[in-house]
Every structure is written in C-alpha cells, then in structure tokens.
Amino acid sequence: MLIPEVVRTEVSEATHLYPFLTQILDADWIKTDRSDDVELIVAHARYTARLASGRKNLGECGVLALAEVRHQIAIIDDRVAREAGEEYGVEIKGTLALMCDGIRQGMLTVPLVSRIADDLLATEYRLPLRPGQFESWARDEGWI
Known part of the structure; x- marks a missing residue:
C-alpha cells in the first residue's frame, strides 16, 4: 500500500x-x-x-x-x-468496502473487522453504523 x-x-x-x-x-x-x-x-x-x-x-x-x-x-x-x-x-x-473485500478474500475475519470498525468509531471516525453493528450492517448491504 x-x-x-x-x-x-x-x-x-x-x-x-x-x-x-x-x-x-x-x-x-x-x-x-x-x-x-x-x-x-x-x-x-x-x-x-x-x-x-x-x-x-x-x-x-x-x-x-x-x-x-x-x-x-x-x-x-x-x-x-x-x-x-x-x-x-x-x-x-471506502474503508469499509476495503475491509469487506478482505473478509470475502479470507484475509480478514468478521470479528476482526467489527473490532476495527468499533475502534474507528471510538476515534470519532464517521461510518454509516454504530459500535457493534458492523456485521449486521455489512450483511444488510450485501458486502459479506
């Protein structure tokens, strides 16, 4: 990168x-x-x-x-x-799309990306979800 x-x-x-x-x-x-x-x-x-x-x-x-x-x-x-x-x-x-690509390719796991998303949100990073919602959000969006 x-x-x-x-x-x-x-x-x-x-x-x-x-x-x-x-x-x-x-x-x-x-x-x-x-x-x-x-x-x-x-x-x-x-x-x-x-x-x-x-x-x-x-x-x-x-x-x-x-x-x-x-x-x-x-x-x-x-x-x-x-x-x-x-x-x-x-x-x-976007960041979430990149991480979902990683999940689909087997390079990342849903629990790991969920923690990363929560960590980003804790830094006031804006994402279209709230802490603890990554997996349901990504599934609803059809990204994983």
Missing part, C-alpha cells in the same frame, strides 16, 4: 492521542510516497484548492493526487473528496 507523505505526517501527529496508530507507521507493507514530480504537485494543488481548509483535508488531497497520478485506487471515506476524485477519473473505495 502506498500513502502520500502528508498522510504519514497526519498519522504520526495523531499517535499521542491514539498510540495504536504507530502500527501503521511501522508496517512494512505500507510505503510512503515522497515524490516531488510536477504532475503529482499539480494534482495535489488542484485538490487542495478545492478541498482543503487550513490543514483540514490535506490527507484526502494527497491520497487523491497520488491515486490519480499513479493510477491507483484511493481509499477515501469523505463524500466531498470522493466526488472530487471521481470527477478526475480516480477509482475510489
């Missing part, structure tokens, strides 16, 4: 509130793209002009720019950011 440097910075800055996030920084399967090529800078500037407010949404801007330029799938949950990416042809997938 490739993440833009701005996302790595956001995660790093949040570790004092959520120490478990250090696992993301230490994961050997997550690589940080520190590119400074013009195409990436231009795409990032375009998304920043549209989505950013101060430091808010900079991670989404970085993810969208990286996905657009590198022809990757962007994992984005924010509706406005998703719409912006889709306008530029970026393939978008």
Whole structure:
C-alpha cells in the first residue's frame, strides 16, 4: 500500500492521542510516497484548492493526487473528496468496502473487522453504523 507523505505526517501527529496508530507507521507493507514530480504537485494543488481548509483535508488531497497520478485506487471515506476524485477519473473505495473485500478474500475475519470498525468509531471516525453493528450492517448491504 502506498500513502502520500502528508498522510504519514497526519498519522504520526495523531499517535499521542491514539498510540495504536504507530502500527501503521511501522508496517512494512505500507510505503510512503515522497515524490516531488510536477504532475503529482499539480494534482495535489488542484485538490487542495478545492478541498482543503487550513490543514483540514490535506490527507484526502494527497491520497487523491497520488491515486490519480499513479493510477491507483484511493481509499477515501469523505463524500466531498470522493466526488472530487471521481470527477478526475480516480477509482475510489471506502474503508469499509476495503475491509469487506478482505473478509470475502479470507484475509480478514468478521470479528476482526467489527473490532476495527468499533475502534474507528471510538476515534470519532464517521461510518454509516454504530459500535457493534458492523456485521449486521455489512450483511444488510450485501458486502459479506
């Protein structure tokens, strides 16, 4: 998995509130793209002009720019950011969809993803369900 440097910075800055996030920084399967090529800078500037407010949404801007330029799938949950990416042809997938893919492929389990969803909700992450509801929600949606 490739993440833009701005996302790595956001995660790093949040570790004092959520120490478990250090696992993301230490994961050997997550690589940080520190590119400074013009195409990436231009795409990032375009998304920043549209989505950013101060430091808010900079991670989404970085993810969208990286996905657009590198022809990757962007994992984005924010509706406005998703719409912006889709306008530029970026393939978008949400966090829950990604985790449900993992369940269907046998890489993740329902109990594990349920705990992850609950942990995300505990950090004020917005999901279309409440704690303890992942399995019923995912089955109702036909995702698992």
